[in-house]
Amino acid sequence: MKKSIMVSLVIGLVGLFAFAGLSHASEKDKAKDLVKHAAAYVKYQGKGKALAEIGKAKGSFDKGELYVFAYDLQGVMIAHPKNPALVGKNLIDVPDSEGKLFRKQIVERAKTKGSGWVDYKYLNPETNDLEDKTTYLLKVGDIILCCGAYKEYSHDGD
DSSP states (O other), rough: OOHHHHHHHHHHHHHHHHHHHTTTTHHHHHHHHHHHHHHHHHHHHHHHHHHHHHTTTTTTTEEEEEEEEEETTTSSSESSSSSSGGGTBOOTTTOOOOOOOOOHHHHHHHTTEEEEEEEEEOOOOTTEEOOOEEEEEEEEEEEEEEEEEEEGGGTTOO
C-alpha cells in the first residue's frame, strides 16, 4: 500500500515538474510530454485507474487546451475529460469538418508505428472555435493515448 502511494506521488510530481518546466516549450512539446506522462501512469497504475484519471475533468491529464484522451485499437473513445459523451462510441469513421478521417489515421499510425502526429480540424472546447489541431499519439498496450495542440495557439509557428 505504501509503495503504491509513493509510486503515485512520484509519478505525479515528476509529471507536474516536467509539465511546469516546459513553460517555454512549444504546445506540441507539451502535448507529447503529457502523453508520455499518461503512458507512465498507465504502466504504474494500470489501465483501469489510468483511464479513470484521464477521463476526469480537471484531473491530472486535463490542462485546459491540452488534455489527454484515449481510444482503443478499433477507434472507440475510452476516455475523454472534456467530452465524456464520446466515451464508448466508435468514432473511426467520423470525419473532421473537412472530411478527413483523422481517427482512422490515429489508429493506423498507432498500429503500424506506435506513435506519431496527425493533423485535423477540431472544435476547441476552451474557445468553442473550429481550429487546426495536431495530435500526438502513443500506443500503450491495447490503448492509444493522445493529446493535441491547437495550432493557432502554438507559439513556435508550426
